[in-house]
Amino acid sequence: MGAPVVLCFLLREGQEGSEVLLGRKRRGFGVGKIVGLGGHIEAGETAAQAARRELAEEACVELDAAAMRAAGTVDFRFPARPEWDMACTMFTCTRWEGEVCTTEEIEPEWFPVDALPVDRMWQDADHWLPIVLTGAWAVPPDFLVEMAEDNETVARFAVLGP
Numbered sequence: 001m002g003a004p005v006v007l008c009f010l011l012r013e014g015q016e017g018s019e020v021l022l023g024r025k026r027r028g029f030g031v032g033k034i035v036g037l038g039g040h041i042e043a044g045e046t047a048a049q050a051a052r053r054e055l056a057e058e059a060c061v062e063l064d065a066a067a068m069r070a071a072g073t074v075d076f077r078f079p080a081r082p083e084w085d086m087a088c089t090m091f092t093c094t095r096w097e098g099e100v101c102t103t104e105e106i107e108p109e110w111f112p113v114d115a116l117p118v119d120r121m122w123q124d125a126d127h128w129l130p131i132v133l134t135g136a137w138a139v140p141p142d143f144l145v146e147m148a149e150d151n152e153t154v155a156r157f158a159v160l161g162p
Ligand SMILES: Nc1[nH]c(=O)nc2c1ncn2[C@H]1C[C@H](O)[C@@H](COP(=O)(O)OP(=O)(O)OP(=O)(O)O)O1
Pocket: 005, 006, 007, 027, 028, 029, 030, 035, 036, 037, 038, 039, 040, 076, 086, 088, 121, 122, 124, 125, 145
């Protein structure tokens, strides 16, 4: 299993429908890409606690724990770079306090759920993110993403469950 990480997708209703908060990564892993907000789960933290800490650190918002919904998992595998493997737990959240801000880590931006910036994201996001964000599942889905030798192209994608 890869390093435990979390992603949390804030959702709001815009004029054209549902919108999600993503952001341009300004440093570290995936720099330059549009990514979900989140990061590594620290020792002693639950995934939900890590999501609240990361969203406060990366985007200045305090999530309302009661408005967080478990949204599945992604097992990210990088066979050419196994130290990059990550076991990702996901949440959506529809209520928070504070104004979204830009930090050293990320420049957050709202996108319509039906027009995700997939050309500027990790190539695999197109496979799983629309499913996660529609929320049209009763049980949160579990995905497997295996990257090719270049650590960018998707070699294998699978929905493991439910
Ligand atoms: N193939 C992939 N596609 C994708 O969309 N997101 C991926 C991915 N592989 C990893 N991620 C995400 C999951 C995780 O939340 C994030 C890890 O990057 P982090 O922001 O945690 O890394 P950093 O080391 O820059 O920062 P910290 O954890 O804050 O130290 O990358």
